[in-house]
Amino acid sequence: MNNRLRITATLHCDLLIIGSGGAGLRCAANVLDKRPETRVIALTKNAHPQKSHTSTAQGGLAAVDPGDPEDKTIYHMFDTWKGSDCTADQDVIKKICDSSWEQILWLENRGMHFSRNPKGKLSKRTFGGHTLNFGETSAYRAVFEADRTGKGMMDTCWGESLKRNISFLNQSIGTELLFKAGRCVGCLVFKLKEGEFIRIFSGATVLATGGSGQVFKITTNCRQNTGDGPAVALQAGLPMMDPEAIQFHPTGMIGPGILASETLRSVGGILRNKDMEPFMAHYAPRMKELAPRDLVARAIASEIRKKRGILSSDHKVEHVWIDLRHLPDAVHEQQIPEVSGFFKKFLNLDPKSELCPVHPSSHYQMGGISTNAFGEAQDHLQRRVPGLFAIGECAAASLHGFNRLGTNSLLELITMGKFVGNKVLAYLDHLSKEPTATVDFISFDRFSQYLEARGKNKIGQIRIDMQELMTENVGVFRTEEGLSKTIDALRELKDRADQTALGCKSLRMNQELLQRWELDNLLTVSMAISQAALNRRESRGAHFRDDFPERDDAFNHHTIVIMGSFNKVEIKKREIDMSIFKAKDQHFEKFDFIERAY
């Protein structure tokens, strides 16, 4: 073992939060609000909590205002259920939708700068999939802060935690959960700047590490979203639920992967291939560009597969065009100024006179660490794992099933953050004494292996190969053949990764060492996604199998993946909670396995 690896300190706290995005800090703020003396430590891999991915969410935050004369919580619940392609859990939907407005008020009362209407009250906007009266018309249900809703939320949750004496450990990664007699008692932490391992013993531990978008080549996600949370959980023998459910946005801008919003198509933007053909007519003759997201994403991917894409020589990706040149100046200036601005800023082109390159962009991971409706982590038999909780994009309770509605995930962060905070307090009440036990861990073995490995492979190249492989075969289109091939190829990539000598052996702020660890996480999550996708021989929500294009009732269940090791993956099932349907209250029939058609 590498003799420079040592535990340099052992810290004790009541609550350890691994990941200081919106979810983690909403939880921290709740705990500290209710019980200010709680000792809370929050980790972030980023340089600072404010740099978390939550800060980049733009659009809005869904919640039914009880003062709204038209909108009702039951409609929001229905939209979420239908949107999920009937794979969300109804107990979770109900809990979250019921407490949504209360949480908006929490944010507002604590100083979030929501956009206002002329009367000074919160403005609301519409979002795809949110409707009144079970699909009749669009609902104005999303509150927002201009085009920076996530930032407003992040600033508020961070500020509220800071105010209450939280201890932040920035640029510190949770590498491994610690267990004692089946109970999670903390985490091993590697402090990147100092290059030191520390051990944190905690009464309760919350995983809130965010998404895993970096699995794919084009993503809207930030650089830190490498699926660490699910990988750490899988490594601890805990299951990941529905990893195959990944949402792609049809039109990500080449390069930064940022969303070129849906609006571009609704104002009349036309998708074209390399022969300038408006190809949507072949895929959706009636709706064309206005067809649902997933259909458009598949149409774009099909064109690229059929060699009708264009290669970006700068970013080395194939793409199609979105043509906005025919739109009147007024549309450019009044209806799509932000997106036009992004094309100008990041691609140096003028959408008024030039074609804009787009490609489906991986956007959101619906699945994650398996939890119950209270955010308590579960093992594969759905037994609670004492002391361990998971929230936010890294977790699956599940609110989103196989397809997330826009604006529902920010809502999930604040509501589940609060619920988990309450659960943590109750758990701490019943915890007898501080765990000071020594526990086993494997991180040193892993890091030693990274530092001492030999071989000419390059981490960057392996990551690129993995992203290309996943984008090609496990992206918007999936087939038995492609998935099987991918699983074999992932094993090879893992072998290559293990034979990679690092150029820099220092422990302090060694970006290469971090990337090596992240690569293992990305490969682990990729393997879980691919195996689950192979197993699910149907199409549902964002998971589309070319060879099984319909939804199949035989798969009306969640996927549970456990990984004994990288090469040993087991797939199990978890029942979908149908409690709203089973309660037989008014409108219960809307919560059956209905068709997801718009």
Added chain:
Amino acid sequence: MASHYHITLKIRRYDPENRRSWIQNYHLEAGRILRFVDLFRKINNEQDPTFSWNSSCEHGQCGTCSVKINGKPLLACELLVENAVQYFNTPVFNVEPLEVAPVVRDLVFDLTKAYKRIDQVKPYVISPANPPSDQDEYSISPNEMKQYINATRCINCFCCSSACISSHRNFLGPNAMLASMIRVLDPREKEKAQRLKILYGHRGVYRCHSSRACSFVCPKEIDVAHFVALAKAGRFNDPNNE
């Protein structure tokens, strides 16, 4: 314009193990719309995996990738190769970390330490006024919000702090002043006295000597100097705002 450029990045590197600092030259063949973060990644993937740099969202929303290019603080994710060549009129670029906090390695500086200045102005509502009722939000008219909403767009990239000569000494810095002013103007904040004390205290706005460098470099195009000037003119001391 050319489709490709031969670029030289002269990167200031720092190794914390032996506290050695040096300039390393990297020669790159770069497409015209690659951004500087793409160039950094290209260096990692093709030439030198040991070079460290910071970023997160990589689309100008988080303020993590701030660097100095030919002396100008900016976001590396927003600088395209062809714009850089044109703006600086050269294909050779000096790349350095911002000096607002100690450097950890290469271009990575210690943002946690830089943020200490923001923490000092208490970037939250210290003492919230009572909302109209439990079930209600505050009413804040769009006109009232207009006074400070631009300041809330700040992403704490610290470019302004880097450009501001005063903030290298005792001044908390332009972005800290913005964070402070927001809550002075926010009608939901009751605790105005403490706020004004920070704003007008010995590390506050009077340290500014109106060079406007902050507004010039802000990637969010916030007129930071304007806000600071308003505060210096005593605008926020107005009893109507208390």
